[in-house]
Amino acid sequence: MANGLMVFIEQFEGKIANVSLELISKGRELADQLGVSLEAAAVGYEMEEELKLLGHYGCDKVYYIDNEELEFFLSLPYADAVSHIIKKYAPQIVLFGATTTGRDIAPRIASELRCGLTADCTDLQIGEFTLKGETYKDKLLQIRPAFGGNIIATIVSPDSMPSMATVRSGVMKMVNPDKNKKVEIVEEAYTPKDDLFLSEILEVIKIEKSVDLTSARIIVSAGMGAANPDSIKLVAELASVLGGVVGASRPVVDSGLLKKEHQVGQTGTTVRPNLYIACGISGQIQHRAGMNESKRIIAINNDPEAPIFNIAHYGIVGDINDILTKMIAAYKNKV
Amino acid sequence: MGLNILVTVKQVPDTHNIKGDTMKEDGTVNRAALNAIFNPEDMNALEEGLKIKETLGGRLSVLTMGPPRAVEVLKDSIFRGADEGVLLSDKRFAGADTLATSYALQAAIRKMGQFDIILSGRQAIDGDTAQVGPQIAEKLGLNQLTFVSEVVEVTNSFITVKRSIENGIEIVKAGYPVLLTVTDEANEPRPASVKKVMAYKNLTTKKDPSPAPAVNDKGVITHIKEWDADTIGADVSLCGLSGSPTKVKEIESVVLTAGDTKMVGADKEAIDALIHELTEEYIIG
Structure with a gap:
């Protein structure tokens, strides 16, 4: 053999x-x-x-x-x-x-x-x-x-x-x-x-990841189009009402608005949730490589040419904050 | 007294700031459209090396491998406080994967002398492999501390660091010699010193095979040494493309195929309908 x-x-x-x-x-x-x-x-x-x-x-x-x-x-x-x-x-x-x-x-x-x-x-x-x-x-x-x-x-x-x-x-x-x-x-x-044996481990400090992207069923993610405190707040609120977690693209993490543990993509965490809502994420390959196997992808962007729309199942073009607010309301009011 | 410190650095295309004109129509990368920058985490490695030198004294050398213009990252290091720069440049190194790269770098390091601490960035942004550091350590028979997010303590005989690991943070102590790979969490790199920029802005390379410091009797750096495969006694069959076990089968630019995206209006009715649809399909609860 x-x-x-x-x-x-x-x-x-x-x-x-x-x-x-x-x-x-x-x-x-x-x-x-x-x-x-x-x-x-x-x-x-x-x-x-x-x-x-x-x-x-x-x-x-x-x-x-x-x-x-x-x-x-x-x-x-x-x-x-x-x-x-x-x-x-x-x-x-x-x-x-x-x-x-x-x-x-x-x-x-x-x-x-x-x-x-x-x-x-x-x-x-x-x-x-x-x-x-x-x-x-x-x-x-x-x-x-x-x-x-x-x-x-x-x-x-x-x-x-x-x-x-x-x-x-x-x-x-x-x-x-x-x-x-x-x-x-x-x-x-x-x-x-x-x-x-040239190194000596003095201590291991276990840190439970407060954000568990890998096992999340729903992820609402912020990109540069949502890189401001108001939009981040709405992203977090939508994630919260849907029972999901907050994700982010690398530039948003680099900007310091969200911590590294939120980062989805090639240099962050690879995810495959049931639903991925990309808010203001242009859809660079680094990011897509980490989420393109999500079962459903909703892309929200004010730029109709954003590459993210090419892999999304649903696309919404318009103002991020306005759309997020409407989604939160729609979910809260659903029968 | 003090420690002999080496920092390996790399000049990389600024892959984080890719613009529309960066990709050619045939799908390949137009390198000329990208700025060449100091690999960000190598800058963190340099900063950590400079801090160690300030704490304990000693000497800090910087080594890079690349085309002639990579001398820029060496000058940049000297502007920030490095004592010496070596540019390893030879067409025979072209096309090297991480194994061939680490082979050439370790041969240069052997020629440069004995170091107590070798630092490098965790990874370079053009390849993101994080392999060259550990491979240099293996070839030099050195201990390694990878993913260093903080230097906790450094003395003349040992160093204690925090390593970011999958399940948290590990605090590890190791004696010398040791190789560290440093992450961007470790520090905030200092800017160039205006005084040093003025003093060294016209510094050029010289084919100088001597491992002795390139300084005059006043301690002023006289030139950056340029070495090739012959200077470091490298076996060229282990360098460049021929020394690389990994081969590129194909490269595909990421051109997206249009999927069957369903466009949804941004009005209340359309969004209500979308949420309803997702609920019906048990996507959301």
Whole structure:
């Protein structure tokens, strides 16, 4: 059987991160296309029970390094441990969450193994690639916005073994778990060398995100056309009456009107709510990349040429504050 | 005494201020229509380096890789307080992905000397990869502290920082040598010093392969050093396009296809009807 597809399993306090389950879900699809096994690399302490979850999402086998010293994430020991698994089992593809953990160790591992690494992919496919007359079959096509999001590039690492990519949380869909499916857990004998422990974690301050965009069903988002206190207030009010949360485009966050945790888009949070109301958002690709899979999109803008209208299901052209006020009233008065 | 500090910086197209004429009709980016700017988070890295130098003394060098005009970011760094600039420029570096870039940069760093702290911005706004910093650290065998949002304490033997992580903030302490990648939360970069601008505005590059400081006996910076692949003894097969495992299969400009958008009037009746429709379809409750 050809070399497998591997997913790095990220954990915090022994609990598997959602992004890893999303990647297992997507990885299953890609592994089936390639006809290879779906494997995982996990590093942590006393995680045997938790790792069973991977099976429910379609993972065949997890290589697990269990070590008390590796209970908490540290760049060097984790990079070395994951690299040990990759070197031993030689997967053809390795996927990481584009989180602060994945983006910390994936480049280090790619540098050591001298393999290609593509950051923040918004889609992954299996396909063909031709370079200088040579055709490579069954390659990982890594699709990502580049150049500030004004272009979409398809990147391939044709000779790279493995080919590595990171994907943001919320980009891939998590499949419905099947509790009857089991994963084979293979414990790896590995002890990190002492000279890898060069950092000391003094404290971890957990911050519950006060804005949970990822699981929000309704998001009302403000763009530069609503970048004033009055409009922001109306955006927040509409979000509140609809039971949704407030989102924002990057320029609005940069302007300081809303905090970073509200930011939707390529450099913010990727969302797929049932309803996305874009208020005064022109619809640059950086933003659209983070919300274009919303089930319904309402675009409100005073510029009828705004690109956001091209992906919206409903478009309203006019004064933002006036329209928001009417929407709030319409909802409150509905029978 | 003091620390030997290096900041790696990059000149980038101002991708955050894309205007209509930036995209060509064939869908490619018209780079000439974009201003070249100092990568914003590299400016935060420079500021953090300057603060450390002010606290403990020492020397701060700045390194960039790019075309000849990238010398602007080195001069800009010197205007803000850097002691030295090295421009790594060679056509053979063109088309480098992050792996080939980090290879060339680490070779230059090895030539420049030993550093206690290397700082870089978390990511550059043209690629947004955040990969080059950790890759340099790996190639130099250094410890790394990524996503640094605050330097809490810095002494001659260790540094303590706050890292922004997924679930909150982590406070980490590390000894030297160490590489830090800095986010825009870390500080507010200082403006250029008028005095330094006056002193160094005519500074030019010179092909000077010496790692020794380019200063005269009064301590005044005499030139910016320009190095190429040969100066740093780089294996050119590991540089540029040939040293890059990632290849671009295709580039698509983001031209939107017109969807079947239903236009709704801005009047009360139309908006009432829309809210009614969404409620009927259980989109809103």
